[in-house]
Amino acid sequence: MSELTNRDAVDAITAQWNAVRPELDVSPMGIFGRIYRITRAMGEEMDRTYARYGISRGEFDVVATLRRSGEPYTLSPRQLSATLMLTTGGMTGRLDKLEKAGLLCRKPDPHDRRGLQVTITEKGLALIDEAVVAGLEVQHRALAGLTEEEAGQLTGLLRKLLAGV
Known part of the structure; x- marks a missing residue:
């Protein structure tokens, strides 16, 4: 072309x-x-x-962060906020909604009386495992016009650009 x-x-x-x-x-x-x-x-x-899974992109990010943290799929709200670059207020709203939906639970931190731990539930684990596959399918389709080599070059160039900003 x-x-x-x-x-x-x-x-x-x-x-x-x-x-x-x-x-x-x-x-x-x-x-x-x-x-x-x-x-x-x-x-x-x-x-x-x-x-389709009843969650927003931001909510996906919270549950996915817990999932990819590995067993026991537990982080503090502060760790989640730092990973997702969210304010604690923004995080609280997401956690409230996700807890109400049964996708995660908050419990007192046994090592810090003032702290909380956020843990993905079995329902949340099942949902995120399906949603991540659906999201990757969309992303693979979007990249279908690139060869594997081109995708690799693009990744490297974007990484370099991101490091510069």
Whole structure:
């Protein structure tokens, strides 16, 4: 496919900027515009996927963090907040909803009288194991247009970009 036939909306935006402000290097708009559009489109797709399990993307993140922490699938609210880059207030709301749904439980920390431990329930474990597979199916479909080598290159480039910001 030639460069001209493979143009997208972001190319149109950068071309407009080039036409009205030719002295500007607008090439970063091409990269970040596409990252933003991919993030938005994939976020919406993941929202729809996780909604089938009765959870939001943010709630998925909480239960998935407990699951991937390994047995006994228990973390403190502070550890969860740090991992997910959430305020404690934001975390409390998610934990309340997930506990009400029976996907996790909060118990006093036996090693800290003031602390709590959050543990995934059997119901939560079963749900997250299904939801993570469904989410990965969506992500694999989105990457289907790339070869394995291209996906590896993209991973490396995005890692390098992330380290720079």
